[in-house]
Amino acid sequence: MSASWQHLRKCDAAMLDRARRYGEVVSERLPSSDAWTKVHAREALAAYIAMEGLGKAAGVATLSVASRAAEGSQLLEAQDLAAALARLAAARSAPSGRAEGAIGSQASHSAHEAAAADVAMALQKAMAERVETLKELSSQDLCNALVGLARSPLVLPDAAAAVAGTARGRAAELSPRSLWDFARALAELSAVLQGPQKQQVSSCLEATWPVLASSTEQTLRHELQDDLGLCLAGLARLAAALPPQSEEASSFVSHVLRPNAQGLLNHCQDEELRWLEMAGPLLRLEGQEAWISLLRQLALQSLPGLPRGEEMASRFVSILQWVASCDAQAACPPFFDFAFQELRHRVHELPQADIRRAAELFSQVHLERPDLLPSAASALARAARPPEELPEVALYLSTLAGLYSRVAALPKSEEASSQEERRTALMALAEKLSGGAATVQELLTPSTVAHDATFLALSAFAQAVCRPVDDVPAARELVLQADKLVKLVGKCNPAVEEELRVYIGRFPGEVRSLLASGKQGRDKTEKVKKARKSKKHKKKEKKAGKKKHKKKEKKAGKKQDKKNKKPAEDSQAGDSGDSQQPADVRHDPSPQEAMGEDREIQEAAETQHQLAVSSPPDEVDWGDEDDDADSHHTAAADLGGSDSDTEAAPTAALGTPADLNWPWGERGRPSDRAGLRLFDSLCHTWSTDTEETGEPRFSPQHVHIFITALRSFCVGKGSASPPVSCLEVLQGVVQHTVASAADGDKEARLCLAVLQELATDPACPGSLKAILPGLEANEVHSVQGGEPSGPGGTAQRRLRAAMAASPGSQGAGGFAREGQERGFLRRMFGL
Numbered sequence: 001m002s003a004s005w006q007h008l009r010k011c012d013a014a015m016l017d018r019a020r021r022y023g024e025v026v027s028e029r030l031p032s033s034d035a036w037t038k039v040h041a042r043e044a045l046a047a048y049i050a051m052e053g054l055g056k057a058a059g060v061a062t063l064s065v066a067s068r069a070a071e072g073s074q075l076l077e078a079q080d081l082a083a084a085l086a087r088l089a090a091a092r093s094a095p096s097g098r099a100e101g102a103i104g105s106q107a108s109h110s111a112h113e114a115a116a117a118d119v120a121m122a123l124q125k126a127m128a129e130r131v132e133t134l135k136e137l138s139s140q141d142l143c144n145a146l147v148g149l150a151r152s153p154l155v156l157p158d159a160a161a162a163v164a165g166t167a168r169g170r171a172a173e174l175s176p177r178s179l180w181d182f183a184r185a186l187a188e189l190s191a192v193l194q195g196p197q198k199q200q201v202s203s204c205l206e207a208t209w210p211v212l213a214s215s216t217e218q219t220l221r222h223e224l225q226d227d228l229g230l231c232l233a234g235l236a237r238l239a240a241a242l243p244p245q246s247e248e249a250s251s252f253v254s255h256v257l258r259p260n261a262q263g264l265l266n267h268c269q270d271e272e273l274r275w276l277e278m279a280g281p282l283l284r285l286e287g288q289e290a291w292i293s294l295l296r297q298l299a300l301q302s303l304p305g306l307p308r309g310e311e312m313a314s315r316f317v318s319i320l321q322w323v324a325s326c327d328a329q330a331a332c333p334p335f336f337d338f339a340f341q342e343l344r345h346r347v348h349e350l351p352q353a354d355i356r357r358a359a360e361l362f363s364q365v366h367l368e369r370p371d372l373l374p375s376a377a378s379a380l381a382r383a384a385r386p387p388e389e390l391p392e393v394a395l396y397l398s399t400l401a402g403l404y405s406r407v408a409a410l411p412k413s414e415e416a417s418s419q420e421e422r423r424t425a426l427m428a429l430a431e432k433l434s435g436g437a438a439t440v441q442e443l444l445t446p447s448t449v450a451h452d453a454t455f456l457a458l459s460a461f462a463q464a465v466c467r468p469v470d471d472v473p474a475a476r477e478l479v480l481q482a483d484k485l486v487k488l489v490g491k492c493n494p495a496v497e498e499e500l501r502v503y504i505g506r507f508p509g510e511v512r513s514l515l516a517s518g519k520q521g522r523d524k525t526e527k528v529k530k531a532r533k534s535k536k537h538k539k540k541e542k543k544a545g546k547k548k549h550k551k552k553e554k555k556a557g558k559k560q561d562k563k564n565k566k567p568a569e570d571s572q573a574g575d576s577g578d579s580q581q582p583a584d585v586r587h588d589p590s591p592q593e594a595m596g597e598d599r600e601i602q603e604a605a606e607t608q609h610q611l612a613v614s615s616p617p618d619e620v621d622w623g624d625e626d627d628d629a630d631s632h633h634t635a636a637a638d639l640g641g642s643d644s645d646t647e648a649a650p651t652a653a654l655g656t657p658a659d660l661n662w663p664w665g666e667r668g669r670p671s672d673r674a675g676l677r678l679f680d681s682l683c684h685t686w687s688t689d690t691e692e693t694g695e696p697r698f699s700p701q702h703v704h705i706f707i708t709a710l711r712s713f714c715v716g717k718g719s720a721s722p723p724v725s726c727l728e729v730l731q732g733v734v735q736h737t738v739a740s741a742a743d744g745d746k747e748a749r750l751c752l753a754v755l756q757e758l759a760t761d762p763a764c765p766g767s768l769k770a771i772l773p774g775l776e777a778n779e780v781h782s783v784q785g786g787e788p789s790g791p792g793g794t795a796q797r798r799l800r801a802a803m804a805a806s807p808g809s810q811g812a813g814g815f816a817r818e819g820q821e822r823g824f825l826r827r828m829f830g831l
Contacts, residue, residue, distance in 0.1 A: 030044055041072030041076055043071060044072045048065045066119050068692045070119050074122075074126055076123075081126055081127045086148040087148075088148060113153065123148075131162045142166060145266075161201065180231075180234030186201055187205065187248065199274050206251060209251060209255035216620055220264065266277050268283070273319075282320065284326045302318065312349075315744060317357050323339075333366060336365045337367055358396065359402075363403040371418050379423070393457060398460040404433065433460070444682070484515060486504075494519070509532070675713065679713055686729045727767060737752050738773055755772050
């Protein structure tokens with residue numbers, strides 16, 4: 001390696017020496033600037049372009065020639081200027097022109113770039129001054145000028161607008177290869193220009209779309225391999241040059257891609273899928289029926305029809321990754337269901353590097369039938385082998401942990417076969433994770449113990465594997481109940497929604513009781529509204545019936561009067577008496593009915609009136625103990641849970657068989673035991689390293705991973721006891737964090753808040769609580785001029801103030817005030 005480096009340095013030195021001599025020869029041959037001719041200007045420009053092709057290896061040798069070339073640009077014609085711009089762009093785009101030389105300082109490289117910009121600007125300025133002569137240029141010369149402008153280090157807007165305006169409407173005269181360069185240059189210029197110059201370039205590009213569409217259609221129809229490759233490559237480069245979501249990109253899709261979508265689709269349906277990677281992204285941009293048809297064709301015919309073998313299996317995974325990056329769900333939801341069924345039969349052909357890619361796909365993409373995932377995950381786990389390098393092992397473990405989490409979170413099935421497949425997949429993945437942990441332990445050295453890969457491997461266990469699976473449904477149920485509670489309160493009384501979120505974070509055990517109380521309040525309010533509406537409707541019906549009856553009585557009286565032929569006076573008197581009789585006969589309400597409401601409606605109205613009077617807007621009333629006890633009982637009865645907030649909800653209540661969630665017996669999962677052994681080994685090394693250096697060497701991010709692993713392994717129901725090495729490392733972490741937080745370190749304050757939150761966990765063992773910091777660390781920090789750790793807001797401060805003013809605010813359950821109404825619940829639900 002050293003010999004190769006010395007050889008390269010000798011080559012660069014020789015190149016620099018040759019460039020220096022060439023520059024001296026050119027300077028000697030060129031006369032002074034006042035005696036220059038066009039021939040001298042062309043010679044100086046050609047010399048500079050030749051030296052520019054050497055790249056930065058030429059160094060400062062090009063500076064003198066660059067200044068002479070910039071001076072002579074005013075003598076060149078428009079055709080010479082266009083050719084010079086194109087050749088200069090080609091020289092700078094060559095690999096040698098882009099490579100950074102090993103000789104020379106950063107200052108010389110900056111001078112080299114400045115000289116190139118000076119030459120480019122001199123050429124563009126001369127071209128902008130020759131607008132009238134640009135019309136005499138051929139279409140190919142205009143194309144060369146546009147390509148040179150697009151790839152110049154600096155672009156003069158007036159020159160770009162002048163060339164684009166002249167070239168508008170002349171794209172049909174270009175060859176297919178030049179046509180793609182022409183369109184791409186216009187797209188690149190349109191992306192960097194603004195104002196009228198941008199409009200001029202965009203107008204030229206808009207006039208080019210029909211020519212591009214026609215050329216693409218002819219190429220796709222003739223199916224010549226060379227022309228087809230050139231066309232697809234040109235379309236892909238043009239699509240990449242257009243800014244996303246821009247008007248130019250939309251025009252490109254509507255004028256070029258959409259009319260040729262079927263032709264592109266036809267070339268993606270061959271048996272070997274030769275053009276899939278080039279034509280597929282273009283169909284994705286088209287985004288309509290052609291893209292959906294492509295996914296269906298791939299899932300049902302093309303992918304199953306690929307030949308067998310390691311190479312094709314690797315390409316199979318690459319195609320799936322490409323589809324996932326383009327569209328994982330929206331266009332064709334069942335795509336990955338069919339693809340994974342086929343991939344399951346090719347797992348034994350996959351290289352180990354591709355197995356990790358396949359596992360990553362399994363854990364991320366959308367599946368219409370998730371019940372098919374366990375069988376594919378089992379096949380993948382059987383074929384997986386841990387790598388031999390620590391970073392690769394860490395990525396391997398992280399990917400398997402993600403797949404494990406997804407299989408564990410699948411909805412439970414009532415079929416015995418599905419349950420058995422899920423159990424088998426979990427056990428197979430756990431065994432592979434256990435083997436990966438052993439590999440990490442073998443690769444640990446004093447130099448790699450604080451490496452990011454080591455913490456990534458530990459995080460794979462801590463975040464995805466080590467927490468018991470049967471804890472997940474209970475936690476999920478609690479989150480869903482909290483979400484329902486927030487939505488319910490948001491409908492009833494949005495003003496206290498923020499305060500409710502803080503309250504839930506402080507007292508998560510109260511979620512069920514609050515939700516039950518909220519449902520009762522909502523039902524009661526709806527009942528009151530319904531009763532009022534029903535009573536009002538009955539009054540209207542009764543009034544309408546009386547009017548109808550009165551009309552009938554009048555009509556019957558008139559008929560009777562005519563029949564009896566009585567005198568007019570008697571008829572009028574009789575009619576008046578008969579008509580007034582129904583109106584006079586009215587129901588005499590009782591005193592209770594005169595109140596206007598029944599007892600239930602009256603009580604609800606009185607309750608609302610008392611709330612409006614007794615609960616000011618700014619008062620936070622947490623209720624009394626009797627009401628809280630009643631609310632706990634009601635919540636437990638309504639939700640089917642326990643009366644105690646601290647008691648975890650039984651797994652059977654959630655409909656989850658215990659043996660399905662924990663199929664490993666009393667010994668536990670092998671991945672848990674392996675993860676704990678890995679954690680213990682890391683802690684042994686960390687404790688030794690801490691004794692030597694005096695403080696932990698890992699970063700605050702590593703501390704968070706350490707705390708997460710500590711919580712996963714040693715906190716919770718059925719967790720193992722913290723190892724002695726873990727306690728030693730934790731003690732050093734706490735001391736260092738408290739000291740750094742006192743100095744105002746924000747990361748340390750965040751770590752301190754996490755440690756304090758862990759100390760308040762009821763499931764935290766006493767050996768950890770004896771080391772973890774308490775709230776007095778915040779008080780010390782506040783005395784020294786800092787702010788309390790953790791996020792703080794208006795609602796949080798209001799909550800703390802209300803709790804501090806409450807006599808029963810000591811402890812988790814003492815948040816009630818005696819002798820007062822449950823104003824908090826009333827304020828929340830608007831009862």
